[in-house]
Amino acid sequence: MHEDRIHPNLVVQSSDSVQTLRIDRPERLNALSSSMVDSLIDWARAVSFDRTLRACIITGTGRAFVAGADISEYDGVSQSGFDAYQRKSRRMFDSIAEISHPTIAAVNGYALGGGLELALSCDFMIVSETAKLGLPEVKLGLLPGGGGTQRLARLVGQARAKELIMTGRSMTAAEAVGYGAALDSVPAEILIERSGQLAALLARNAxxxxxxxxxxxxxxxxxxxxxxxxxxxxxxxxxxxxxxxxxxxxxxxxxxxxxxxxx
The missing domain is CATH 1.10.12.10 (Lyase 2-enoyl-coa Hydratase, Chain  A, domain 2)
Incomplete structure (x- = not known):
């Protein structure tokens, strides 16, 4: 399996026609920095034009899939700076959603805020049985700005989406499957295997x-x-x-x- 590091915190592995992107910043629960967002946009655009690929998997290192944005970068930022960051984040989530190949979020742990929005931007979400998924932005006096209010509602319905977003509570893996946000929940030790099996099935088709x-x-x-x-x-x-x-x-x-x- 060929492996490349496209950013200090982003690792890409390719096997046959399936590429896996691993978010590798475990000391910060894989929180997305501004430079990581830039690299994710570039990666999404590149894989869309790669005709050797037929499916992509996104996962995380350690206890988290992605625990959201790096909130430390918000400290002292101006309104215009905040708005610019949000526009860039929107481009990232849209770029992931628009990848021409099918995409699978293999959610290995915490998927919070932008982490859940990243997973929601994928075609399929397979979650570890111990995963916690939520949009807690309301607890910061904010709301999800990466598609959370829109993509989650389209999957689970408006009432459930509003309950989750307005309370900021986290879903268990079983709830995520039951609500229709996730496709399947599996033991952590077989998460990548199960995601790879789905990717292989998708890759066989035209x-x-x-x-x-x-x-x-x-x-x-x-x-x-x-x-x-x-x-x-x-x-x-x-x-x-x-x-x-x-x-x-x-x-x-x-x-x-x-x-x-x-x-």
Whole structure:
């Protein structure tokens, strides 16, 4: 497995067509500094254009996935400086959400504030049974500014999202699954294995089709049913013209495994 450190606190490992990003700042519970945010934006944009990849996993080192932003950087900051930081954070979360490949948040521990928002920006969330997930910004006199009020509500519904955000309480792993925020909860020792299994399943399928499914589901959420169905039909028509569709149909007829090229 090839490993690179793209930032002092960010490690990337690649194996076959799956890349794992590990947030590696355990002494600060993986709190995101401004420079880490910059590097995460660059990473997200780079992997989106990497055609050798078909899935990405994001996880953390130690007791936390990400315990939020590095609040020490807020001390003494001006209003304009705070607003600039929030705009940059928004770009990071959006960049993660817009990665063309499917993304899996392997939540190994605390996912608080921006940490939960990072996980919510991924397509799938698999959590350790001991994980704690929450948006405690209200306790600082603030609100989640990285998509927490919007992405969480779209997964768990408005009433539950408002209860969690207004109280600032943390969800257990079982609650996160039960509410629909997380896909699965597993023992900590098999979290990466389980996430890798899902990534491998996703990587076997036609990458253009997977990317289109991701796009159509996301875009269709914010429009009428009729408009969403039109998005679906247009995407299907475009996919039918791809080499991967030709291969997939032929493989089905010949009763063999398909070999998708991403074309």
């Amino acid at each position: 990458p253009i089709a997977v990317a289109e499914i991701k796009r159509v589901v996301a875009d269709g959420t914010d429009c009428s049913l009729a408009a969403g169905l039109t998005l679906e039909q247009r995407a299907l028509s475009g996919l039918f013209a791809t080499d991967d569709a030709t291969e997939g149909i032929q493989a089905f007829i010949e009763k063999r495994d398909a070999h998708f090229s991403g074309a």
